[in-house]
Amino acid sequence: PHDETWKTLHTHIDEWVAVSKTHTLEGHVASYIPELANASGDILGICLMDSEGQTILSGDSNFRFTLQSISKVFSLILALMDNGEDVVFSKVGMEPTGDDFNSMLKLELIEPGIPFNPLINAGAIAISSLIAGQSPDEQIERILHFFRDIANNPSLSVNQNVFKSESDTAHRNRSLAYFLKDNGVLDQEVDDVLRVYFSHCSIEVDCTDLARMALVLAHNGVDPIRKQRLIPRRFVQIAKTFMFTCGMYNASGEFALNVGLPAKSGVSGSILTMVPGQYGIGIVGPALNRKGNSTAGVHLLGILSQEFDWSMF
Numbered sequence: 001p002h003d004e005t006w007k008t009l010h011t012h013i014d015e016w017v018a019v020s021k022t023h024t025l026e027g028h029v030a031s032y033i034p035e036l037a038n039a040s041g042d043i044l045g046i047c048l049m050d051s052e053g054q055t056i057l058s059g060d061s062n063f064r065f066t067l068q069s070i071s072k073v074f075s076l077i078l079a080l081m082d083n084g085e086d087v088v089f090s091k092v093g094m095e096p097t098g099d100d101f102n103s104m105l106k107l108e109l110i111e112p113g114i115p116f117n118p119l120i121n122a123g124a125i126a127i128s129s130l131i132a133g134q135s136p137d138e139q140i141e142r143i144l145h146f147f148r149d150i151a152n153n154p155s156l157s158v159n160q161n162v163f164k165s166e167s168d169t170a171h172r173n174r175s176l177a178y179f180l181k182d183n184g185v186l187d188q189e190v191d192d193v194l195r196v197y198f199s200h201c202s203i204e205v206d207c208t209d210l211a212r213m214a215l216v217l218a219h220n221g222v223d224p225i226r227k228q229r230l231i232p233r234r235f236v237q238i239a240k241t242f243m244f245t246c247g248m249y250n251a252s253g254e255f256a257l258n259v260g261l262p263a264k265s266g267v268s269g270s271i272l273t274m275v276p277g278q279y280g281i282g283i284v285g286p287a288l289n290r291k292g293n294s295t296a297g298v299h300l301l302g303i304l305s306q307e308f309d310w311s312m313f
């Protein structure tokens with residue numbers, strides 16, 4: 001038996017997706033990773049999943065894409081599970097930056113030369129080096145294993161074309177990593193850390209995978225469908241707090257005002273968000289605004305949040 005919200009969603013989701021889809025025209029597909037530029041700009045898809053695993057799908061929900069920055073949330077959680085809070089926060093800070101996700105501007109400012117937070121590229125690269133394992137291959141295997149468990153999808157894997165495309169063109173990420181290495185933030189070699197980082201960014205999913213991953217966060221680390229705890233509650237709390245303050249890059253404040261939910265976006269045009277205690281939500285719309293977030297996806301979440309009063313405040 002479903003609540004009013006679910007019924008209203010069923011009735012109206014196609015119409016809300018259609019309206020939001022017109023906003024894809026305002027955006028541009030990311031091209032700094034050449035392989036991502038192949039995605040078509042007029043795509044918009046969504047999956048909402050309730051705590052019994054029932055889904056509402058609309059638009060281009062079968063489109064497959066790579067996690068990109070969304071992966072940073074789950075690599076952070078795995079690094080916390082591997083090392084605990086003290087070690088993790090000796091390598092990254094807790095503050096939003098207000099700068100672009102790949103900015104080099106503020107790396108010197110936080111003492112002692114550590115990245116501001118784990119969701120900007122510099123922070124996520126530092127986090128990649130904290131994943132336990134004897135070799136980059138083993139680290140990547142552990143990440144895949146963890147992500148497959150959260151998504152309850154054993155077939156998740158790295159899209160090698162996107163991995164290679166990103167790896168071949170990652171001059172800025174390479175600079176960030178060398179800078180971190182020089183500051184003593186990375187124990188591993190730069191090339192090894194970047195291989196781990198690009199691999200988790202290149203894991204391929206669809207909206208249903210995202211919704212399932214979000215559902216586990218919405219239920220504070222318990223998969224409500226398998227009724228199994230996958231993540232300690234404190235680490236989900238840390239992850240969701242960063243999503244709220246830094247998850248939409250330097251548009252996190254605007255998103256907090258207009259939508260008011262913890263969310264994480266990726267340059268593939270993906271957004272993972274949730275209604276705490278209730279639904280997991282996965283969205284993809286590759287056309288991005290200037291801040292690197294899906295134009296249509298943000299618009300769609302604005303409609304949903306207003307309609308159902310989903311803001312946490």
Ligand code: GLN
Pocket residue numbers: 067068069070101102121166173198201265266267268292
């Ligand atoms: N892999 C991408 C990068 O490092 C992730 C960035 C993003 O999604 N914003 O540039």
